[in-house]
Amino acid sequence: MRKSAITVEAAAQLVPDGARVMIGGFLGVGSPDRLIDALVARGARALTIIGNDTAYPTVGVGRLIEAGCVARVEVSHIGTNPTTQRLMSAGAIEVELIPQGTLAERIRAGGSGLGGVLTPTGVGTIVAQDKQVIEIDGASFLIEKPLRADFALLRAHEADYYRNLTYRLTAANFNPVMAFAADCVIVEPDEIVPVGVIPPDAVRTPGVLVSHIVGRAR
């Protein structure tokens, strides 16, 4: 189905305060920068952000943290962002640290209709606290629950009019798995191309998963 693009401002209006929001990106690479700036401009508050990291204070998810938009993060790493560290120590932001591979698989489970995943990662560490450990053929695994969100804000390389997506190099990271795991998926592509430009074998996220494409800046 062909659909029109929406503006970045209209996209930011769709995301209410207090929403659970997945944001693609790894240290800001592959993050939807215009959507993030629009959320900051809207003055969004009390968001829960699910993503790999909180990047740097002036980059990617770090801009939302810096602007006071975020109440909680569920991420694998905050070491590159001193603001996240400071707010966590002051009790101004909640941080749940999740091993990176577990984060990816929990999101994949959430988007794939699975009841969770069994992973050896985290057995015998703090990560195992309050989690069930089960043995399968003599090996121990943690039961990790699926993760979903109200919104996924993603960065793609190309989007066609059917919202099929491609990604580029290391800018893919969490974007393709997150496209399955949110009720509303909003994508900021680098390029919008006519149907047919992306060959079927090159589509990495089928357009049926995408709720909205953000148009070019006018």
Next chain:
Amino acid sequence: MDAKEIIARRVALELRDGMLVNLGIGLPTLVARFIPQGMSVAMQSENGLIGFSAPPPDGMENRDLIDAGGGLIMSLPGAASFDSATSFALIRGGHVDMAVLGALQIDAAGRLASWMIPGKFTPGMGGAMDLVVGAKRVIVAMQHAAKSEPKIVESLGLPPTSARRVSLIVTELAVIEPTNEGLALRERAPGVSVADIVASTSARLIVPEVTPEMPLCRD
């Protein structure tokens, strides 16, 4: 030769032709400089790439092409990019032959702590817990002591990264292999005595009758 170069050169001797290797951020990254000419080693970066090397020429950087530490890199001929779930399927699934990581502490059982100093600094585990669980061999590359405090200790004072025993510990003073019996001293760095090593290590070491000197390049 400084401490970091000694460590990187010695770790590089563990590389074998055809390996898929993940080098952690910081000191482990230096290992890539000492891959012998003609040896084919594929590097994985957990943010989604196999096949990369040092930064591109000035002005030729691509913002969509970084390593796991955020550094701009070049992809090499034959490189492959993939998403995070695929990347960690490679790691957890035992497809990575060798992971080289830094550590804050290692205990007598060969367990490492690398992601948190409670009350002080909590960077998070990133991909480290998955790498330690999943790579076929895990090599810790670290300086022997931190501000003259031993990092190789009887029992961890910091939260562990994994319950798994690492394969090898390489420092600027020694090569140590965790075994069922405890930490076995395997090699001493050039000019370093066994007594120096024992004095800088707070865990008990199993010392052989003769401790060979650490080689720093291939014969």
